[in-house]
Amino acid sequence: MEKFISTLDSVNQMLSSFVWGPAMLFLFLGIGFMFTIRTGFFQLTHFKLWIQNTILAIFKRQDVLKTKDQHSISQFQSLCTALASTMGTGNIAGVATAIAAGGPGTVFWMWVSAFLGMMTNFAEKTLGIKYRYKNEKGFWVGGAMIYIERGLGVKWLAALFSIFCALASFGIGNMAQVNSISTSLLNSFQIPPIVTGVVMAFTVALVIMGGIKRIASVTEKLIPVISVLYIVGGLIVIFVNASALPHALSQIFHEAFNFIALGSGVTGYGFAVALRMGVSRGVFSNEAGLGSSVMVHSASDVKEPVVQGMWGMFEVFADTLVVCTITALVILTSGVYNMDAYLSNTAANIANLDGAPLTANSFSAVIPYGAQFIAISIMLFAFATLVGWSYYGERAVEYLFGTKAIFPYKLSYIVIIVFGSVASVRLAWEISDTLNGFMAIPNLIALTLLSGEVIQMLKSYLAINNKK
Incomplete structure (x- = not known):
């Protein structure tokens, strides 16, 4: 097993260097920048509009919360299910891993990728609603593979996306998640990883066998509660350490453009590493550009594509610009992370200052039982x-092989949970990064070629909205 994992790690490092090279970073940032410019910085200039149509709408309109359509989910349920897929360990362990590997400057590039990614996500969800269709049972069928096939007319590219999506579901959606659970529970409660893996596999099986309705029912109750608890906990830590906040912000902006090469056992640092880690962890967290959450947004009962696009914007905003920022500031103000000590390799004497344990130690510095709080979060x-x-992997497999492949996929997904619980933390994250990159390529190509349609739909919507 050790030899297999070592070989897999070597192959993955080679693929990761290829996928997350300068060209891919340019694609992610460049396409988000393109949509931002062509929409006139919509995320800023129409902030009030998209906030009113998303998070504020849940307090004004009952139909946003619940739907009468037996074959759809509500707009709020689509958001919660999408956030369930994004607001995972990327917000807690992913931010910590990025800071540990690339320094505080990674946070700045997370912000940049999220700001631009808001418009990338807007484009994905808008196209997802435009090109979705109902199957013979009356359920919506949508996703990046659908707008690639129907919008571009290139079925092989849609199939390629689906292959990478199915594989990515075992990485970003499975191994990286359960690995962080098992690591945090081991450190906080001394629960063996294999026990965590078996229990999680059984629990997940109970939910996913019930389909999108059961998944949405679980996530709409779970996500709001745990998000509020985590945000409140993080704000308490930041408030207590408020005197360290100016220095933390200074580190973020200064180290984002630091070109100095450093040694003493550090494998890489500076601008290039900060940029790569910031963008890749930002994408891991909010998934803008991957085309993944389009599948669940397409199941919404919404009528207007642009409105669902706005829900996509809020998804990135909440996930990265709010929750990931809170995690980063908790780490950088807590005093647990010391950049000078880390770079001189003396921080290697502090056990497990990477991933979830770094965040847990940062919370524990202020909140009693902070490590246990993070483990449960x-x-x-x-x-x-x-x-x-x-659900994303299921939709991809169904597109490729039909409904007969869904049950074998679900069984495989459950088995991988057990494997992921005992895999090395870095291997789990690196495999996820690699698969994310391959999955994004077909989607980013489609977004670029279909960008004119997105801009036209937005212009039409704004023209009608301005007349009201």
Whole structure:
């Protein structure tokens, strides 16, 4: 097993270097920048509009919360299910891993990728609603593979996306999630990883066998509660350490453009590493550009494509610009993470200052039982991600092989949960990054070629909205 994992790690490092090279970083940032420019910085200039149509709408309109359509889910349920897939360990362990590997500057590039990614996500969801269709049972069928096939007329590219999506579901949606759960529960409660893996596999199976309706029912109850609890906990830590906040922000902006090469055992640092880690972890967290959450947004009962696009914008905003930022500031203000000590390799003497344990130690510095709080938060967030991503993989497999392949896929997904619980943390994250990159390529090509349609739909919507 050790030899297999070592070989897999070597192959993955080679693929990861290829996928997450300068060209891919340019694609992610460039396409988001393109949509931002062509929409006139819509995420800023029409902030009030998209906030009113999303999070504020749940307090004004009952139909946003619940749907009468037996074959659809509500707009709020689509958001919660999408956030269930994004607000997982990327927000807690992913941010910590990025800072540990690339320094505080990674946070700046997370912000940049999220700001631009809001418009990438807007485009994905808008196209998803435009090109979705109902199957013979009356359920919506949508996703990046659908707008690639129907919008571009290139079925082989849609199939390629579906292949990578199905594989990515075992990485970003499965191994990385359960690995962080098992690691945090081991450190906080001394629960053996294999026990965590078996229990999580059984629990996830109970949910995903019930289909999208059961998944949405679970996530709409789970995500709001755990999100609020985590945000409140993080704000308490930041408030207590408020005096360290100016220095933390200074580190973020200064180290984002630091070109100095450093040694003493550090494998890589500076601008290039900060950029790569920031963008890749930002994408891991909010999934803008991957085309993944289009599948669940397409199941919404919404009528207007642009409105669902706005829900996609809020998804990125909440996931990265709010929750990931809170995690980063908790780490950088807590005093647990010391950049100078880390770079001189003396921080290697502090056990497990990477991934979830770094975040847990940062919370523990202020909140009693902070490590246990983070362990439970990760377990709940990651559980939601596990069930959400199973739906994405299921849709991809169904597109490729038909409904007969769904049950074998679900069984495989459940088995991989057990394997992921005992895999090395870095291997789990690196496999996820690699698969994310391959999955994004067909989707980014489609978004670029269909960008004119997105802009036209937005212009038409704004013209009608301005007349009201």
